[in-house]
Amino acid sequence: MKSSNNIHLSRRSFIKTSALAGGGMLIGFNLFQACKPEAKPPVDISQLNFNDFNAFIKIADNGMVTIFSPNPEIGQGVKTSMPMLIAEELDISWDNVRVVQGALDTENYTRQVAGGSQSIRLGWEPLRQTGATARQMLINAAAQRWNVDPKNCTTEAGVVKGPDGATLGYGELVKDAAVLEVPEEVTLKKPEDFTIIGKDIVNVDVDKIVTGKPLFGLDYKEDGMLTAVVMRAPSFGLKLKDYDASESKNVTGVVDIIDVKNRIAVLAKDTWTAMKARDLIKANWEEDTEIESTAMHDKKLMDLLNGKDFKTMRADGNVKKAFAEADQVLERVYESPFLPHNCMEPMNFFADVQDEKVRLVGPIQTPERTAQQVATLLERDVKDVSVExxxxxxxxxRRLYGDFAQEAALISNIVKKPVKVVYTREDDMTAGVYRPAIKYKISASIKDGEITGYHLKEASINSNMYGLIPNFFPAGAIENYQVDVAKYDSNITTGAWRAPYTNFLSFAEQSFFDELAEVLGKDNIALRLELLEKVKGTTDERIQYSPERLQNVIREAVAKSGYGQPKEGVYQGFSSYYCHNTHVAEVADVVMENEVPVVKKVTCVVDCGVVVNPLGAKNQIEGGVLDGIGHAMYGNFTFEKGTPVDKNFNTYHLIRINETPQVETHFIKNDYAPTGLGEPALPPAGAAVANAIKIATGKRLYKQPFVNELKVKAPLG
Known part of the structure; x- marks a missing residue:
């Protein structure tokens, strides 16, 4: 859908504007189209401290604008890019904008979530509408003062200009504007008139990040706060039998040691003391549920894949008949391991449980759900739970799941003191949550040199892709097409991992298509373009991707990378994918060094619609590509008797700086509304590398991590 310019407003979409006692104008707004129209500002707003608000923008009488950013910031840049949308339509200089992180506000918002690469996509028009409405109110105030038609007034960089050349700064107009009615219709800027959108804007937190000022959850502290370090079961499937903490209690600085639902929490005045005391606890554990190992997982997944206990997610035509009548069938199995998230900042959260209220502070992607979970856990009214x-x-x-916040709340409730739970790196890697291990079986039937059928089977631990990806490519391109899923439940906790499912499925399918092209004797690029051509004009509303936009990124990636005409000694692999509403194509350049394939460069072409902040967008793309390559090449997480084998980075191989290739990014320019970038660049990366390695070595890869199949020992360091 292309972005529109003429916006018809319901006055209920905006909270009544108010003049502030200290000068200036406060405007409340509904961030997303699904926001509650009945949202109201606090009573007697003029008497409240401005810092109490989180769902509003403030235009001060000196012309400075403060924008409260309500969505969680996990490094994807929304704390910068979302306010950019407001500032653009407000027509204010970015130098005059201040951004403040908002807290959870369930009264005014329905989606304060960081997940699924949806924040910019869903906020595109509502946020611009907010800025445009504020700008129109300022224009109306100036026009009223000058006694002219508002249509004859314009704005530029925080100044309203009249038809006779008169000017008034926004700060001079806010008191007048604050008492005017909210306009029912505003006009959004055309893309060619943007002065902020499309420009490189430095992250609003960059100064604090590089100077080490308090900003992250681990930085947070309050007077009287205790630090809790928790001993959890060393293996999945065990429960606490008993423990001896006598030595730990003698450590200076230890305040308390408590039993917390199959865990032991050490509370101390600082983190180091709590860690030291925990190491002295002698705990005995006993088997509670089945103790699992990687060998067991492999067998169960393979049994599922070869069994009949599947749920069909989509079935077009007659796959069974197509395979029965085929001249040839290509069938391949692709396998991936569990993976930890390994956030740079380990899990942590602050909780202060009091009789009247529960205060939660920390890094969380789902603040509303976390508040609800804590309220249920403590048997409290959710209205009494606040989340900063x-x-x-x-x-x-990983931070979609508020288990660590619940843990902090539970401990605080027991000791009746403010508590911050802190994970060590070992805690972070061994306590879950993980990407589930998955196996895919992909089959294609060939008749008279053409693909007549396609059958994708997924076997997963704990969760399936229900409704997520059956309608991605090649859905709609092959007449007989079927997607089946099966799972088995494990006591190893699993969940979403950057670009859920597609992070591995893209490697499987895009590797399969390269091999399929080889079997058919066709060019791999031509095969993809040919299949996409068949989707054009479809009336199937289930199809989520655009064949035209996917073709565009494919052609552009070929052109920008010189794919098919590499330099001597360079082997190129191709991959294209659609997920999270964004179309991406990537070409990996691989060379052989000491008989080992090394990735030197990745050319990435992205169609994400309008690029709001190119600097932030490139950061997201480069990070996604490197993350995709690193985990496909090296990421491996195994279990022995329910215990994770790797507990820290000295044995677990995250991609190292010397292993990172150059990433060259190109955007398809258009005026489509923007889509997400936090995840889409990751899935195609593994397949592009695998397809390049096939050309370089002659070996096709079917399992991740690739170093295991290549039998290469990659040194850590």
Whole structure:
């Protein structure tokens, strides 16, 4: 859908504007189209401290604008890019904008979530509408003062200009504007008139980040706060039998040691003391549920894949008949391991449980759900639970789950003191939540040199892709097409991991299509373009991707990378994918060094509609590509008797600086409304590398991590 310019407003979409006692204008707004129209500002707003608000923008009488950013910031840049949308339509200089992180506000918002690469996509028009409405109110105030038609007034960089050349700054107009009615219709800027959108804007928190000022959850502290470090079961499937903490209690600085639902919490005056005391606890554990291992997981998944206990997510035509009549069938199995999230900032959260209220502070992607979970856990009214969000040192899906916040609340409720739970790196890697291990079986039937059928089977631990990806490519491109899923439940906790499912499925399918092209004797690019051509003009509303936009990124990636005409000694692999509403194509350049394939460069072409902040967008793309390559090449997480084998980075291989290739990013220019970038660049990366390695070595890869299949020992360091 292309972005529109003429916006018809319901006055209920905006909260009544008010003049502030200290000067200036406060405007409340509904961030997303699904926001509650009945949202109201606090009573007697003029008497409240401005810092109490989180769902509003303030235009001060000196012309400075403060924008409260309500969505969680996990490094994806929304704390910068979302306010940019407001500032653009407000027509204010970015130098005059201040951004403040908002807290959870369930009265005015329905989606304060960081997940699924949806924040910019869903906020595109509502946020611009907010800025445009404020600008129109300022224009109306100036026109009223000058006794002229508002249509004859314009704005530029925080100044209203009249038809006779007169000017008034926004700060001079806010008191007048604050008492005017909210306009029912505003006009949004055309893309060619943007002065902020499309420009490189530095992250609003960059100064605090580089100077080490308090910003993240681990930085948060309050007077009287205790630090809690928790001993959890060393293996999945165990429960606490008994423990001896006598030595731990003698450590200076330890305040208390308590039993917390199959866990032991050490509370101390600082983190180091709590960690030291925890190491002295002698705990005995006993088996509670089945103790699992990676060998067991492999067998159960393979049994599922070869069994009949599947749920069909989509079935077009007659796959069974197509395969029965085929001249040839290509069938391949692709396998991936569990993966930890490994956020740079380990899990942590602050809780202060009092009789009247529950205060939660920390890094969380789902503040509303966390508040509800804590309220249920403590048997409290959710209205009594507040959540303040800090910046997050990475999320990648791990911080969708508020288990660590619940743990902090539970401990605070027991000791009746403010508590911050802090995970060590070992805690972070061994306590879950993980990307589930998955196996895919992909089959294609070939008749008279053409693809007549396609069958994708998924076997997963704990969760399936229900409704998520059956309608991605090649859905709609092959007449007989079927997607089946099966799962088995494990006591190893799993959940979303950056670009859920697609992070591995893209490797499987895009590798399969390269091999399929080889079997058909067709060019791999031509095969993809040919299949996409068949989707054009479809009336199937289930299809989520655009064949035209996917073709565009494919052609552009070929052109920008010189794909098919590499330099001597360079082997190129191709991949294209659609997920999270964004179309991406990537080409990986691989060279052989000491008989080992090394990724030197990745060319990435992205169609995400209008690029709000190119600097932030490139950061997201580069990070996604490197993350995708790193985990496909090296990421491996195994269990022995329910215990994770790797507990820290000295044995678990995250991609190192010397292993990172150059990433060259190109955007498709258009005026479509923007889509997300936090996840879409990651899924195609693994397949592009795998397809390049096939050309370089002659070996096709079917399992991640690739170093295991290549039998290469990649040194850590």
């Amino acid at each position: 969000m800090t910046r997050m040192g990475g999320g990648f899906g």
